Amino acid sequence: MSGDNNVAADQLRLLIERIERLEEEKKGIGDDIKDVYLEGKATGYDPKIMRQIVRLRKMHPHDRREMEAILQTYLAALGME
Structure with missing residues (x-):
């Protein structure tokens, strides 16, 4: 039964790590979008x-x-x- 727990724990850890990577990517994309709006503002929009x-x-x-x-x-x- 302990092996099943390890597999489940590993699967959960991998899912959490994927979410964390995606959240970081999302933050980076959000920053890029903000930069584009600032660029638009700088050009008068x-x-x-x-x-x-x-x-x-x-x-x-x-x-x-x-x-x-x-x-x-x-x-x-x-x-x-």
């Missing part, structure tokens, strides 16, 4: 707007149109149009 565009580009066109229509309805209801 607004990082908040850049982030918004990235979010919008991830959406399906139908979902984006629906969200924009609802936003316009809300803005009009609040007299912001």
Whole structure:
């Protein structure tokens, strides 16, 4: 039975180590993305707007149109149009 415990412990350790490596890679990618936004800011672009565009580009066109229509309805209801 002790052998089974060792195998399970080794498997768990390997999984945890993989997660740790991936988390480190994720941090590195996050840092790279931050650098690109800073580069955009340095060339005159607004990082908040850049982030918004990235979010919008991830959406399906139908979902984006629906969200924009609802936003316009809300803005009009609040007299912001």
